[in-house]
Amino acid sequence: MNTPYIIGINGFHDASVALLSSEQSEPIAIRSEDRHSGKPHHYGFPHAGLQQILEIVGDPKQIAAVAMAYDRDLYRHPPADYFSDLIPDHGESHLRIALESMFEQWESGESTLEQLQDDAAIILEGLSFTPQAQQDLKKRISYLFAHYTHQSFCVEQIKRYLPHTPIHFHTHHRTHAATYLTSPYEKAAVITWDGRGEFDTTVLWRGTGDQLTRIATVQHPWSLGTLYEVVCEYLGFDRISGPGKVMGLAAYGDERFIPLFKQIIQVDPAQFDYRFNPTLIAAGQSARLSLLAALTEQIGPARAPHEPANQPRFAAIARGIQAAIEEAAVSLTQRALAVTGCQQLVLSGGLSLNCVMNEVIRARTGLEPFLIPPSGDDGTALGAALLSRQQLQTSPTPRLRYDATYGSRPNRDELLSWLAAHQFQHRPASVDALADLLAEDALLGVMQGAYEIGPRALGFRSILANPTHHANWHRINKTVKFREDFRPFAPVFLKEEAQRFWGDQSSPTHSPWMLLAPQMSPTMGAALGAVTHVDGTARVQTLDGHFNPSLHQLLTAFKERTGVGCLLNTSLNMAGESILTDFSDLIDFMAMSELDGVVIEDRLILKAENGEALQQRQRLFTDRAAYRSQRSRRYDSWLAGHDLAVEAYDYGAVYRQLFPAK
Template structure:
């Protein structure tokens, strides 16, 4: 698999369920086969593999087999199996699904991107632009979509990849794969003029709307090489972010916007489309999307909430349906991204919360929205988990952290104490539709503000008021909440407005820096217990940590993750002896590692997923081990979960904590 593995289920062109594998295996940008995601989609829809007419994959079969050839040449011990058989084998092994060859379809990568965006746009005629790192044969594709049919107008060569260029620049700034959004957030702190001449020397704009980079631009070291020659060496991840790095990010963002506006300006004029569907990884650059809106090139614009590679799962499914049954029916525009797995029914959720009773207390208030709004108005920072999870990289009111958007110190507090991330990272405002134009400058181009896809300007008179969500350049990545799309969240923001005079909330994803966005009740409670959130609202319940909850870790069960590895290494010393080092590692690309004490190493070696921490630690000094255990849990090296509850009366719910 490639990065951002996902699964989606469609029926007659309608998106029934979709979820990224990372939400379930808890590995950011996972490359693992999406077996958990497939299972979750089937369960959400209440269907079995026997009910599925076709399976789509988001790259052509010949391209995948070509890539596999290189793997087998470099790794002669790996058995040579090709893409069709690999997919069928994984479905058989993980889900007991014996898929016939006649039901497995492979699709063009960019066509899958385009199809998912177009199908959810509600548009009958549009220009569809896909820009990302690369597809099988190009780095971008321009489609026309007369009457909803995708027609290829142009392809951009690999060496002109804006996605790979931005990725290389992200690497030069000391960030990792998937951190491009950090660079986007850093750019407003810089001056694009400082490095403008260097960036302009790297490309040319052509009269036909095209552009050209140097042929070496396909290398991830290209940007680094250019800027090293101009006196800006790469930043190491442990180095501070300095003004020169901010200026570099600003120049990069300016270059991206200039090139894309040049490209889209040409095609809007020559193809005479007034509507735009934008997809591919580059379409998640919200600052760029805001620039397109303000340009006035189009009357209407749509960006799919999962425009990155996860969204091609849906596109591949739609293309498979089209192959079997003809053109996909175009429906209304997608308004809610909450098509992932749910939390379960209220009674099920209450039983799950009760299992954590030694560490948390909870209540079910008569008016959940009013209670939550008052807590937020009083300064609380809350996790908020409701219903089905969102498809895509952003929490939109179903797996969110919410806070008062007015105090600027909330931005620093949440970044440092909860998200554990860089201080320059901005947060998004969630605003009721009735007040959106009052607080924000919305361009004339019609757009889908449901998914945090666009950066717009905060009106000058409200920038100080919205101190926690207004970026340094006076902009914000806006989410407009409509009552018909998310009634409970709309009521919450409106009620907060009644209490404070500001119908806006700070909204960011519920997770810390060690994990993807939470999916389940267990994930949400774990986030509460391992961060400095003031509380958690899950379904109908308000949840808080118990005072002194750390001592109750003794009753939790440590469970090593499938990717957890315990490594003992002996190294010789100069005196002829040896020193033994103990480490815990998450075994995947970019997985973290940490040194652990010999006592903790031995305890985790004994962890069987049944014994509690207290039982495993018997006979040792518990206090220092508990502190070490908690620090490792915060980094998600393993899970800690309640021991199974034995009920005296079958079917009866476990006892509920006091404070009901």
């Protein structure tokens, strides 16, 4: 490869951009668009991230390819059985020919979607349907066009920046599976599972050397990820951000619904496959999964917006779906190991962010699953870039390592100028000063180094607190995060300290990415009440001196003062906004919350020393909602000022354009 760089892009939800070189053994940079837009799980094209990546590259001629984390042609040529339940074989071949003609007209610019209405009507008239089948066909055609046009929109945005650079398309689940290419394994079973990527929901791969071979595939509508999302919505949460909340809520639940939920997922005893119980779940190509009356009559009605989530029935529902997912995941993992003959395991895809499930898999199989922090869709940009790098290589390259953080970092000179201009007092952020403050129960926001990729704060964009005081759990939820009180906080341990509190249901292990939630020892609840969940588990992060030396030093100093090498660690944001990356936003966060101080690179800014300056910042906002929206408004204004758009996907709009109401 003569040109050294490859860029990977995910332009759907959790939009991201990754930059690799042909020679380096770790990523050069990764950008998660939500950190820059302020919009959690940012949906749409990552303009800010791509522009930052291009600034790093300098000369665009040095970019060998842009790799996309979806294969748009799969929407143009859907799976063989996509229409088979609606029309006979001979009718399906005519339908596919007609659809290809429509795609060609749209692609060439000859017709807009509205101008394809007549073609769509001819398709419907030329086939014999029941009214329901006709409605189902309209939905499926609209789904294909909605995704194809959005991915084409992403291609147009890329060409705005890089008109002459080749664009590669990779299937979504293969970009998840590329996590294997960052592992130390030469042979492994690789499982990718999420809501849906193109048409796949759960895929088993065999990794051998630098090759990934697809072994088994489960396709829509059978999806563990979507099932979990649907129950999230039943409990009143959003389908994208809700799963983490439901995982936390499950700890409060009793066992009343576990047997019922375990009846939903039917794992094939002989192969890597599953289906859903048709008496409990409605599953089809034309509609999202839904809970049937036989299920809802037993679990009760869905949570209304005014109802608190932490009620016994809702918590029991959360525990039921969590237990069912865990059991199915263990069964599928055991099948995967048997089918592939491998004794190493790699997990990726959004479901792999369920750290309780990951630990159950670990405890039940005795294997250490390999995971990376961006297991969700924000990691697919990296996966796509990895696959294209492999595709373009003419000679072997070292296996990619993922052992650092790759986001943007604060500019210290700009920080000092801003603090001076806004009359903020600041002091050196010495380890001793920070350890003293935390031991005295201060709540500190930290912004140091490059930001983390993935949803877990790992000490670079974190809120830190004393974990020995149980009251800090409720204090931070109520006065800093402003979120549901049932949601737990994670401990970050010195690596050797975690063994002291690990329970006996699994062996202690290194958990640097906060993707395991083991049962902890009975002594931990009393000693570290602010980071021990009500069921005795904890979403553990263990730290050695390599990954985050500054935090390791702070933990060591905190242990000298308290006897415990552990801190409470949670993400640097309020509920309703993404993790912060701009230092001025962090100052505003302190002004609008009960944070006692913030650490930005090597400077410490304390609330007690900056009362007037913080009041000036508070006056910028009428309330917390105005504070939370400032980043998204700033981002949207930046887009408008540069004539940029982020999205084209709108299923409802596509449906109305192709099939207008008569």
